[in-house]
Amino acid sequence: MIPRLAAAPPPSVRVRAPGKVNLGLRVGPVGDDGYHPLATIFQAVSLFEEVTATQVTPGAGISLTVSGPQADAVPTDESNLAWRAAALLAERTGLAADVQLHITKGVPVAGGMAGGSADAAAALVACDALWEAGVPRPDLVELAAELGADVPFSLLGHTAVGTGRGDLLTPAMTRGEFHWCFATQREGLSTPTVFRRFDELAGPSTPRVAPADDTAIMHALRAGDPVALGKALHNDLEGPALDLRPELADVVEVATESGALGVVVSGSGPTVAALGRSRQHALALGAAWTAADVVDAVWCATGPAPGTQIVTPMRA
Structure with a gap:
């Protein structure tokens, strides 16, 4: 009897993005657009979100699951920033928005440490790789800014000065840990x-x-x-x-x-x-x-x- 070969798992990509702390955060008067101008110094820290993007059958659309600490507090529908990131990337590249996303939590939920923004950044990079879209990193940063003010920094990491809504970034020189x-x-x-x-x-x-x-x-x-x-x-x-x-x-x-x-x-x-x-x-x-x-x-x-x-x- 010829043994049956197990089906190969579908293609997938796993991406990690950091949480952050604001070392300095100064807030200006609210503008006519309803936003406050910010001058902030971000530092990425070694608490990470991981997003795994897995290929699904054409037409399956986007699905999302979450595990890890406080996973039950994270939405798993189109209100999730990672879901929105995948949908935005698909729209801008003309690709089908077909992907299974899984978030493994490592950043506190709703704690001012940009865990949701890290999910969005990781989803952009993961889907770009999975779909072989080849979007240059500067263009991913522009998409990130559309998703939220903290998302571009999640892509950049390290330490940076943020102005505007916090999304205009200049890397900052640091020494040590x-x-x-x-x-x-x-x-x-x-x-x-x-x-x-x-x-x-x-x-x-x-x-x-x-x-x-x-x-x-x-x-x-x-x-x-x-x-x-x-x-x-x-x-x-x-x-x-x-x-x-x-x-x-x-x-x-x-x-x-x-x-x-x-x-x-x-x-x-x-x-x-x-x-x-x-x-x-x-x-x-x-x-x-x-x-x-x-x-x-x-x-x-x-x-x-x-x-x-x-x-x-x-x-x-």
Whole structure:
């Protein structure tokens, strides 16, 4: 009897994209278009989203599954940024939007660390490779900006200055490695709600912003000086986030009392980022948060981390 050969698995591509922390985030007055001009310094950190794109039969369309921490909080329909990324790439290249996407979560959900943006960046790269579309990286960056302000940085990674809505990027020179611990909460914070509270608190006196406002951060990065970086961390959205979620002040206080070099709300929150002296100190900061029972989870990571990259090339 001739043995039956097992069917070969369909072609697939696995891509990894990083989460981020805002080392500095300055917010200008809301414009007529409803958006706030930003001057921010992003750093990618070693918490990653992975997206696997798998070939499906023609006409099957897009499907999406999610696994990993907080997977049940992630939508699996066309509202998901990874789904939208695949659909946008197909539309712009004239290819059929047929793909199975699987997201493996590694970045906190709704925590101000751009996990959804990382999914979108990874989906763009994965689908481009799977469909052999050959879209140049600069064009992928332009598509990324259409999906969200943080998506281009997820493609670039490392450390960068962001202006405009945060999507106009200039790579920043850094030395060394920085050790972070992140405190997350089960209940997220809506980014539009935080910006509205910022407007209410700031009133008509909101100053204009420029990257030069954060020269202390840039100097610390170039020197590889975590002590100086900790002192310079800044986020204009921290006040509104703490106003909406006063309990986050306890998270900041515990990290400060535990010797963190600097503590800041990440993006629009509610994640709080603490900078440690070393990898061991970052772990100790997480232990202090857990012992104080002021967090739902802690995540330790290093930065800067690389941007979106293929980790398993297409296989047939």
